[in-house]
Amino acid sequence: MPSQEQIEKIVEKLAELKDTSELMLDLAYSAILLNSRELAEEVEELEEHVDELHTEFELLVLSSGFKRQESKHFLGLIRIGVVTEAIADAAAEMAEVVLRQLEPHPVLKMVIKEAEETVLRVQVSENSPLADKTMREARIPEKTGMWVLAIRRGNRWIRPKPRTKIRAGDILIASGYAEGEEDLKQLATGQTNQEETG
Amino acid sequence: MSEFEKIEYEPHSVRELLLEMKDTSELMIDLAYSAALFNDRELAEEVLELESHVDLLAYQLNMSTMIAARDPEDAESLVAVLKVASSADKISDAAADIAAIVLRKIGVHPLVSKVFKKVEEGLVKAIVKSNSILAGKSLDELELAAKIGVDITAIRRQRRWIINPKGSERIREGDVLFARGSHTGVEELKQLADGTLRKLEDET
Numbered sequence: 087m088p089s090q091e092q093i094e095k096i097v098e099k100l101a102e103l104k105d106t107s108e109l110m111l112d113l114a115y116s117a118i119l120l121n122s123r124e125l126a127e128e129v130e131e132l133e134e135h136v137d138e139l140h141t142e143f144e145l146l147v148l149s150s151g152f153k154r155q156e157s158k159h160f161l162g163l164i165r166i167g168v169v170t171e172a173i174a175d176a177a178a179e180m181a182e183v184v185l186r187q188l189e190p191h192p193v194l195k196m197v198i199k200e201a202e203e204t205v206l207r208v209q210v211s212e213n214s215p216l217a218d219k220t221m222r223e224a225r226i227p228e229k230t231g232m233w234v235l236a237i238r239r240g241n242r243w244i245r246p247k248p249r250t251k252i253r254a255g256d257i258l259i260a261s262g263y264a265e266g267e268e269d270l271k272q273l274a275t276g277q278t279n280q281e282e283t284g
Numbered sequence: 285m286s287e288f289e290k291i292e293y294e295p296h297s298v299r300e301l302l303l304e305m306k307d308t309s310e311l312m313i314d315l316a317y318s319a320a321l322f323n324d325r326e327l328a329e330e331v332l333e334l335e336s337h338v339d340l341l342a343y344q345l346n347m348s349t350m351i352a353a354r355d356p357e358d359a360e361s362l363v364a365v366l367k368v369a370s371s372a373d374k375i376s377d378a379a380a381d382i383a384a385i386v387l388r389k390i391g392v393h394p395l396v397s398k399v400f401k402k403v404e405e406g407l408v409k410a411i412v413k414s415n416s417i418l419a420g421k422s423l424d425e426l427e428l429a430a431k432i433g434v435d436i437t438a439i440r441r442q443r444r445w446i447i448n449p450k451g452s453e454r455i456r457e458g459d460v461l462f463a464r465g466s467h468t469g470v471e472e473l474k475q476l477a478d479g480t481l482r483k484l485e486d487e488t
Binding site: 231 | 299303310316317361364366367370377378379381385389390391392393395396401405429431433435448468
């Protein structure tokens with residue numbers, strides 16, 4: 087039977103696979119919407135990362151020493167891993183469109199903007215309540231239903247971690263339900279009549 | 285052997301078709317993960333139905349795109365549309381693969397619930413009790429996405445499924461809600477549904 091430590095490792099890898107594959111999907115749509123080579127390249131790099139992660143995950147599961155009667159349930163886990171990899175591949179194929187310098191048809195940008203889950207690009211202003219907060223303190227998903235996928239600071243891209251501090255001038259690339267778009271814009275620009283958030 | 289529907293051209297706009305493919309494929313991922321997490325066969329079947337619907341959309345989209353291309357320039361810019369559509373189709377296939385795990389009774393190791401606690405987006409299944417403030421309200425009135433960062437992906441009402449419910453849909457007592465969102469948001473939804481939380485507050 088797999089040890090507690092092995093279970094923890096399997097959980098961690100699969101969670102990372104799932105999150106990364108979905109992040110890639112959002113980044114790929116963002117790359118098309120903004121016609122950004124850099125974001126598309128980020129997706130391609132993540133795809134390689136997912137390939138490695140996926141192999142590590144499968145090896146972890148296969149070497150965990152599960153009992154014969156557990157094999158079906160472990161097969162289920164492996165299949166979920168395969169799915170995350172398939173999603174990552176699909177995202178990479180989308181990003182490739184940008185890297186091949188195909189000027190996307192206007193209809194494509196319209197669709198990405200109109201979709202239920204949309205991507206948004208917004209700059210953090212000096213008087214935004216987000217400025218100088220860490221991602222964890224900013225609680226953006228709770229407040230707006232939007233997730234920050236990437237931060238553009240000067241010439242570089244940062245992938246936000248809970249401890250990443252947001253600075254005025256940062257450009258946030260976020261995805262989420264269309265309803266949260268306005269909330270995030272207000273937070274980032276600081277143009278809101280409501281009380282300081284917290 | 286499954287039945288295949290005959291395909292005939294229908295006049296739909298490329299925009300309309302691609303939008304539906306994108307929205308449906310993304311919704312399917314969350315529905316499929318929910319089916320695996322809550323080991324829900326019926327929900328898994330709904331995912332398979334959506335998958336065959338996306339297949340039909342892909343055929344329609346391919347035909348509409350071919351008709352839309354008038355010159356090499358059009359062809360170059362429309363090929364990106366087809367690539368994105370084919371990716372959406374692959375994502376829908378991937379979601380169906382998760383549903384198949386549930387339907388073929390392979391099941392997923394219980395440790396998967398730990399995985400879903402760790403990932404960025406939380407999933408929840410909640411039953412609306414009689415004293416819930418959600419009962420009787422429409423999704424538009426509740427504004428769950430804006431207020432608590434939660435999106436209802438499906439409602440099971442007795443034997444019926446409402447997939448991706450519209451804003452005008454009214455929640456009823458006894459409804460089983462499936463939703464995705466931030467971890468605190470989905471926890472709040474659960475409490476709102478079982479009546480332990482009596483107020484829906486906007487965090488911003």
